[in-house]
Amino acid sequence: MxxxxxxxxxxxxxxxxxxxxxxxxxxxxxxxxxxxxxxxxxxxxxxxxxxxxxxxxxxxxxxxxxxxxxxxxxxxxxxxxxxxxxxxxxxxxxxxxxxxxxxxxxxxxxxxxxxxxxxxxxxxxxxxxxxxxxxxxxxxxxxxxxxxxxxxxxxxxxxxxxxxxxxxxxxxxxxxxxxxxxxxxxxxxxxxxxxxxxxxxxxxxxxxxxxxxxxxxxxxxxxxxxxxxxxxxxxxxxxxxxxxxxxxxxxxxxxxxxxxxxxxxxxxxxxxxxxxxxxxxxxxxxxxxxxxxxxxxxxxxxxxxxxxxxxxxxxxxxxxxxxxxxxxxxxxxxxxxxxxxxxxxxxxxxxxxxxxxxxxxxxxxxxxxxxxxxxxxxxxxxxxxxxxxxxxxxxxxxxxxxxxxxxAAEIEEEADDIDDNENPVIIAGFGRFGQIVGRLLIANGFSATVLDHSPTQIELLRRFGFKVFYGDASRIDLLHAAGARQARLFVVAIDDRERSLYIVELVQKHFPHLKILARAIDRRHAYEFIQRGVDAVQRETFDSALVMGEEALKLLGTRSYKAHRSARIFREHDEQALWEMANLEDDTVRFARSQQLRQDLERVLQSDDREIVHDVDRAWDTSALRKET
CATH class of the missing domain: 1.20.1530.20 (Na+/H+ antiporter like fold)
Known part of the structure; x- marks a missing residue:
């Protein structure tokens, strides 16, 4: 008992x-x-x-x-x-x-x-x-x-x-x-x-x-x-x-x-x-x-x-x-x-x-x-x-x-005086993601106005020689001061889901001429950006994960060209699926379509592998025949 x-x-x-x-x-x-x-x-x-x-x-x-x-x-x-x-x-x-x-x-x-x-x-x-x-x-x-x-x-x-x-x-x-x-x-x-x-x-x-x-x-x-x-x-x-x-x-x-x-x-x-x-x-x-x-x-x-x-x-x-x-x-x-x-x-x-x-x-x-x-x-x-x-x-x-x-109090703090407001690019958020975008643009001769609302991050970046201004990109007056009227491109690189969506809506409303590139935290976040008509969306871990997947294929014995080709096909297929499923409102329909697309991807990659192997075998046979003759 x-x-x-x-x-x-x-x-x-x-x-x-x-x-x-x-x-x-x-x-x-x-x-x-x-x-x-x-x-x-x-x-x-x-x-x-x-x-x-x-x-x-x-x-x-x-x-x-x-x-x-x-x-x-x-x-x-x-x-x-x-x-x-x-x-x-x-x-x-x-x-x-x-x-x-x-x-x-x-x-x-x-x-x-x-x-x-x-x-x-x-x-x-x-x-x-x-x-x-x-x-x-x-x-x-x-x-x-x-x-x-x-x-x-x-x-x-x-x-x-x-x-x-x-x-x-x-x-x-x-x-x-x-x-x-x-x-x-x-x-x-x-x-x-x-x-x-x-x-x-x-x-x-x-x-x-x-x-x-x-x-x-x-x-x-x-x-x-x-x-x-x-x-x-x-x-x-x-x-x-x-x-x-x-x-x-x-x-x-x-x-x-x-x-x-x-x-x-x-x-x-x-x-x-x-x-x-x-x-x-x-x-x-x-x-x-x-x-x-x-x-x-x-x-x-x-x-x-x-x-x-x-x-x-x-x-x-x-x-x-x-x-x-x-x-x-x-x-x-x-x-x-x-x-x-x-x-x-x-x-x-x-x-x-x-x-x-x-x-x-x-x-x-x-x-x-x-x-x-x-x-x-x-x-x-x-x-x-x-x-x-x-x-x-x-x-x-x-x-x-x-x-x-x-x-809210931090947002209301007085922002820096922006004396560099004629740049073609504005970058909101200059953390680990935004820095890479900014460094690539600057290295290629494109100047950018960088906004970040973290005083600690700004102090560190200025010590490394970056020109960064304190301020929150969700403030319309700060966007005007940053030169949003004259800029051509707006990069949203902050890691706050709700605030990033708000900034996108704000920019689209007041500066419709700006092309918008947005950093998505995950796939659902990317859907929300696409539904708002953002010009380009980049999931923050997608590329690095894809590169690692390609390296994993190589370590498992797949030849380099096959691994690279598989990764490229996967990227193209996944990007198309992302934009297609973003327009599906019902999660049940989205899940069903996702399963169908995943099966299509497996079929494409497997058929692609067979074509590659056939081409390689035929090339090898031709080469051997030439050597014999």
Whole structure:
């Protein structure tokens, strides 16, 4: 019966994940919010498919996804990169924890809490959700931005800070505290922490130092020969088992000494960052990490105590709002102090304005050590869970309401004075695509007026000697200043789909004499340009992919002239198909026609190959006959 319950729970969680994420992605909500909503639906508050005693077991299992995520994050960080990030990690991360904790502690003291309780709450609520933030930033492609890098630095410091916070909390213990019911908590502290706490302090310190040192030395000197031996077996499943054994073993070792398993695996990942088997480790662990993280998010949604929320709705919603406002204000202020742009500071604040998964562990630990009472910790646990669930919504608000204002503000900035407005060509966008077009035209004696709205890109290009003007090509006054009345050709080379279409329509309306060449991001984008009557459309990856395909044919043994001829026929056929299918409005008709055209292309190439072979054979026979005579 126990096995049946296990399989049933697994089926429910997997069904929730498979059903919720595609719908959430289709609605533009992101996978994290889809997981959280699915957890709420299948949880005790709604369908009651999961919950009760097995909830904490599932959460403990799912938390392993966070452990794997930090291991993979560590694999991406070489020690030299960590050293370069020491200022944002220690400075920005340290100030975030300190300032947030003090502000929340001050508010708690004003609200009537003892200063010990208020300070403990401040330290716990200073944490943010590593799992949700990194997953959301990665999905939105924001990990390399200023805000993304700063958020990662803060999250890394927060994870490290869990250890000293665990050591410091017992010092804030209250003389009288009530035990907290297990149903009010999402996480419970591992029994290993109680076991390690029974050791004398000096033995505990030696145990911690020895464990961390063993992880570092083992990762540095033992993993290479072990992985080399396993790689020689050429059994992929054994390598996967070894990768999982490594992560699980480190997590268990860290738990035994009372430290965070996530921190231990992160350290191991950093140590292995320069290992030649790093990419194999990443590819083997990535699927498990993604599945377990999804399970973790579902568990968070399912474990929200809605009964407590219904009992004290105003208190808990007020706590969620206060937490988000305080953390957002502190983060934006620190972002500006560390010279982040205002838009990036706001993104930084939106990303981290929630509680974190380690907060559940700290709340449980603080309650067991009589630092917090059940009346204080219960509503705060629910508030942290709700704040985590609301993070994807906050990021959507940032994407749709906050960040577009800065784009608009950038457009309204005063453009450069264009003193070169009699050129026959205007190029909008001078990135990796537009530069090649511009360089070819300039090299052939055609001068061009180049417009770009990225100050950083303009500064870099001017250092290389290019004459580039700051300004957004969607502004009609800027197009007049650039000489669109006198120009003959307009090249749209920007990588923004919607803005490029708008610019094309603007140019066609006000400067109908201009020939327009447009860069298409993909085939559907090309359809939209063709439907608008653009003179020439170039898909940004088509030529390079075609050249690579030709080289692939050669490497597979096809003769050079045959590979080149096949590529030329493919180009001609695909270009004709592109312009034909652009005029088909119905996707069903377009798909059917695409399949028919693909079959026609295969037939043409195969018949062409036979003709080529026949011609070559006949030429070879004629040559041999001449030699004989």
């Amino acid at each position: 126990h096995n049946e319950d296990l399989f049933l729970q697994a089926f429910v969680y997997l069904l929730a994940a498979v059903a919720s994420v595609p719908i959430a992605k289709r609605l533009g909500l992101g996978s994290v919010l889809g997981y959280l909503i699915a957890g709420v639906i299948i949880g005790p508050f709604a369908l009651k498919l999961v919950g009760g005693g097995e909830g904490s077991d599932v959460m403990h299992f799912a938390e392993f996804g966070v452990v794997m995520m930090l291991f993979l994050v560590g694999l991406e960080l070489q020690p030299s990169l960590l050293w370069r990030l020491r200022v944002p990690i220690l400075g920005l991360g340290g100030l975030q924890v300190l300032v947030t904790a003090l502000v929340i502690a001050a508010i708690g003291t004003i609200a009537g809490l003892p200063w010990q309780t208020a300070l403990a709450v401040g330290l716990i609520l200073a944490q943010s959700s590593t799992a949700i933030v990194l997953q959301t930033l990665n999905e939105k492609g924001l990990t390399k931005t200023q805000a993304g890098q700063s958020a990662f630095s803060v999250l890394l410091f927060q994870d490290i800070a869990v250890i000293p916070i665990l050591a410091f909390l017992p010092l804030l213990a209250l003389p009288i505290a009530s035990a907290m019911a297990s149903s009010d908590l999402i996480f419970v502290v591992a029994e290993s922490e109680a076991h390690s706490a029974a050791l004398p302090a000096w033995q505990q310190a030696l145990l911690v130092i020895g464990t961390v040192g063993g992880i570092i030395l083992g990762g540095q000197f033992l993993t290479r020969p072990i992985f080399r031996i396993i790689a020689k077996t050429q059994q992929r499943e054994i390598f996967t088992a070894m990768a999982l054994l490594l992560v699980v073993g480190i997590a268990l070792a860290m738990q035994k000494v009372g430290l965070s398993p996530a921190l231990g695996t992160f350290v191991a990942g950093v140590v292995l960052a320069e290992n030649e088997y790093r990419h194999e480790l990443e590819s083997d662990i990535e699927p498990f990490k993604g599945l377990l993280l999804g399970l973790f998010f579902i568990s968070v949604g399912a474990s929200i105590n809605f009964s407590l929320l219904l009992q004290q709705p105003l208190l808990i919603l007020g706590l969620v709002l206060a937490l988000a406002i305080v953390k957002f204000a502190v983060l934006v202020g620190l972002g500006r102090f560390f010279r982040l742009e205002l838009s990036q500071s706001l993104l930084f604040g939106c990303a981290l304005a929630q509680g974190g998964e380690f907060g559940f562990v700290l709340f449980s630990f603080a309650t067991q050590n009589k630092v917090l009472t059940a009346d204080v910790a219960g509503p705060l646990v629910v508030a942290v869970a709700l704040s985590m669930a609301l993070t994807p919504l906050i990021m959507i608000i940032n994407d749709r309401l906050i960040q577009p204002r800065f784009v």
